[in-house]
Amino acid sequence: MSVDKDTVKKIARLARLDVPEERQEQIAGELNAILSWIEELGEVDTSAVEPLASVTGHSLPLRTDKITDGNKVDDILANAPEQASGFFVVPKVVE
Amino acid sequence: MENYLNLTATQARAALQKKEISATELTHAYIQAAEATKALNNYVCMTADKALEMAASSDKRIADGNAGPLEGLPIGVKDLFCTTGVETTACSAILKGFVPTYESTVTSQLWRDGAVMLGKLNCDEFAMGSANETSVFGPAVNPWSTDGGADLAAGGSSGGSASSVAAGSALMATGTDTGGSIRQPAAFCGVVGMKPTYGRCSRWGIVAFASSLDQAGPFTRDVADSALMFASMAGHDAKDSTSADAALPDLHAALQASVKGMKIGIPKEYVMEGMDEAITALWQQGQEWLVEAGAELVPISLPHTRYALPTYYIIAPAEASSNLARYDGVRYGARVEAGQSLDDMYEATRAAGFGDEVQRRIMIGTYALSAGYYDAYYLKAQQVRRLIKNDFDEAFEKVDAILTPATPSAAFPLGVKQDDPITMYLNDVFTVPANLAGIPGISVPAGYSDTGLPLGLQVLSGAFREDTLYKVAACLEKQAGFTGQPPRHALAAR
Numbered sequence: 001m002s003v004d005k006d007t008v009k010k011i012a013r014l015a016r017l018d019v020p021e022e023r024q025e026q027i028a029g030e031l032n033a034i035l036s037w038i039e040e041l042g043e044v045d046t047s048a049v050e051p052l053a054s055v056t057g058h059s060l061p062l063r064t065d066k067i068t069d070g071n072k073v074d075d076i077l078a079n080a081p082e083q084a085s086g087f088f089v090v091p092k093v094v095e
Numbered sequence: 096m097e098n099y100l101n102l103t104a105t106q107a108r109a110a111l112q113k114k115e116i117s118a119t120e121l122t123h124a125y126i127q128a129a130e131a132t133k134a135l136n137n138y139v140c141m142t143a144d145k146a147l148e149m150a151a152s153s154d155k156r157i158a159d160g161n162a163g164p165l166e167g168l169p170i171g172v173k174d175l176f177c178t179t180g181v182e183t184t185a186c187s188a189i190l191k192g193f194v195p196t197y198e199s200t201v202t203s204q205l206w207r208d209g210a211v212m213l214g215k216l217n218c219d220e221f222a223m224g225s226a227n228e229t230s231v232f233g234p235a236v237n238p239w240s241t242d243g244g245a246d247l248a249a250g251g252s253s254g255g256s257a258s259s260v261a262a263g264s265a266l267m268a269t270g271t272d273t274g275g276s277i278r279q280p281a282a283f284c285g286v287v288g289m290k291p292t293y294g295r296c297s298r299w300g301i302v303a304f305a306s307s308l309d310q311a312g313p314f315t316r317d318v319a320d321s322a323l324m325f326a327s328m329a330g331h332d333a334k335d336s337t338s339a340d341a342a343l344p345d346l347h348a349a350l351q352a353s354v355k356g357m358k359i360g361i362p363k364e365y366v367m368e369g370m371d372e373a374i375t376a377l378w379q380q381g382q383e384w385l386v387e388a389g390a391e392l393v394p395i396s397l398p399h400t401r402y403a404l405p406t407y408y409i410i411a412p413a414e415a416s417s418n419l420a421r422y423d424g425v426r427y428g429a430r431v432e433a434g435q436s437l438d439d440m441y442e443a444t445r446a447a448g449f450g451d452e453v454q455r456r457i458m459i460g461t462y463a464l465s466a467g468y469y470d471a472y473y474l475k476a477q478q479v480r481r482l483i484k485n486d487f488d489e490a491f492e493k494v495d496a497i498l499t500p501a502t503p504s505a506a507f508p509l510g511v512k513q514d515d516p517i518t519m520y521l522n523d524v525f526t527v528p529a530n531l532a533g534i535p536g537i538s539v540p541a542g543y544s545d546t547g548l549p550l551g552l553q554v555l556s557g558a559f560r561e562d563t564l565y566k567v568a569a570c571l572e573k574q575a576g577f578t579g580q581p582p583r584h585a586l587a588a589r
Contacts, residue, residue: 003462007462008458011458011461011462011465012442012458014461014465015416015445015457015458015461016420016423016438016441016442016445017442017445017446017449017454017457017458018433018442018443018445018446019446019454027455027458030455030516031455031458031459031462033515033516033517034408034455034459034516034517035459035462037405037408037517038405038408038409038472040401040402040405041402041405041406041409041475041476041479042475044399044402044478044479044482046475046478046479046482049478049479049481049482050478050481051474051477051478051480051481052477052478052480052481052484053307053477054307054337055293055307055484055531055532055533055558056293056294056337056339056533056558058294058337058339060336061333061336063333072196075196075197076426078194078196079192079193079194079195079196079426079427079428080425080426080427081424081425081427081428081429081430082430088425088426090425090437090440091432091435091436091437091439091440093436093437
């Protein structure tokens with residue numbers, strides 16, 4: 001599995017990173033170096049191994065469905081680059 | 096003033112209780128030390144006024160007989176912990192100017208127990224690095240150096256934490272460890288660094304890197320201080336669903352206990368080709384120290400060790416790519432306006448705000464999680480992760496603790512390992528397995544390289560057995576008699 005310039009463009013798009021054309025080749029090279037190092041895992045027979053998602057083995061705790069917090073509009077907006085009337089402001093998405 | 100800075104936290108606490116010094120005097124001394132060692136670039140934000148206010152409150156509580164376990168002790172906070180009203184950047188351009196309106200659980204517990212906050216400490220950007228070189232503020236510098244040598248890396252990602260405790264500009268410091276970010280810099284700077292069992296310390300309010308691996312832990316001058324600070328940091332927190340509801344073992348008793356009769360595992364897979372000879376010798380010496388103290392050595396095998404790093408470099412970037420999706424220029428941090436659409440703004444903001452290493456890891460993680468590759472990379476890594484954990488589970492049926500070197504080398508000069516990411520990743524070869532298995536690990540300064548730089552030994556124990564960890568660490572500390580400090584006059588001359 002080798003990453004080319006087009007794949008870099010596609011991943012960058014998925015990751016919402018603007019990777020300029022002139023950097024794509026170099027990044028493809030870096031990703032390939034790391035991926036070929038990772039390929040080593042192919043040697044390990046994992047056909048009968050359950051994937052491990054949590055080391056603790058605990059199941060996630062449930063809490064009662066009750067509001068315990070809130071009314072923090074000012075706190076939530078305190079660090080917003082742009083806000084208006086209690087909302088975050090983003091570039092226009094609907095015509 | 097100078098002598099205050101040489102006290103351990105345990106000693107400073109006793110001096111405060113006996114009113115030989117005040118918290119205000121102690122805090123003053125640390126603020127001055129931090130200013131005098133500015134060239135080490137440890138603090139990215141000093142909070143001197145806040146520190147003196149907190150110290151004054153501590154002095155009042157001491158006078159009233161209401162002192163907490165950390166009353167009046169000045170500590171530094173890695174810039175990954177959210178602190179109310181104090182800028183928290185994760186040393187990234189994308190979070191510059193972010194001032195949290197809430198406090199992380201771990202730091203709030205430290206303040207609850209009377210600790211004094213000196214400021215925020217340098218680290219790698221989003222804790223991604225092993226030399227503190229990916230920080231937007233530039234690298235923290237190791238206070239140790241070879242004669243006339245170049246500036247050395249303090250290690251990473253918690254470089255500012257390790258360096259400040261070693262340089263005497265913080266009595267203790269918080270760190271986080273995702274793949275070795277506490278233990279490696281502790282070893283490089285000659286201080287004690289401990290990564291607790293996954294789930295011991297709440298992750299709430301800590302800027303997330305890889306959520307299934309991240310754990311907060313203490314940096315201290317000695318092992319007893321480490322247990323003292325850890326006890327304050329740990330505890331169940333309903334706000335972190337992975338926080339463990341498990342009582343702490345008796346750490347005080349563990350520090351006094353003998354290792355007599357304990358079984359210490361020596362994993363054959365930790366013999367690395369090309370490893371510094373002084374490290375091999377120190378590892379051998381550590382084994383002899385434990386035998387002299389009555390422990391028994393047991394050769395063990397952790398057969399999947401060599402797959403730990405590649406496994407880590409799938410899981411950590413995959414989780415990071417997901418965690419870092421929140422930095423979108425809408426809710427906090429810097430925004431770069433570009434193009435016409437929302438997506439154009441996201442892409443421009445993230446490209447400008449994230450550094451090269453962070454972007455590299457986001458790309459790797461996104462690729463590993465993308466359609467068609469998920470099974471080959473992420474699922475495969477999770478399967479190997481189970482095998483790595485099984486190795487440890489089997490080992491801890493036979494032994495109480497495991498002894499390994501902390502790092503494959505002593506501190507290296509800044510700037511030399513930047514070209515090749517994989518060379519930099521290899522720094523964490525001995526520390527990453529503990530994160531994958533969720534077990535605790537501690538790095539104890541125990542000797543020196545040929546050029547006089549500190550070297551650390553690592554102790555690993557079973558999950559939730561930090562008592563075992565501290566028992567062995569205290570023994571190594573006593574036997575090693577490591578009292579080394581970077582020469583203060585050299586620091587003053589910087």
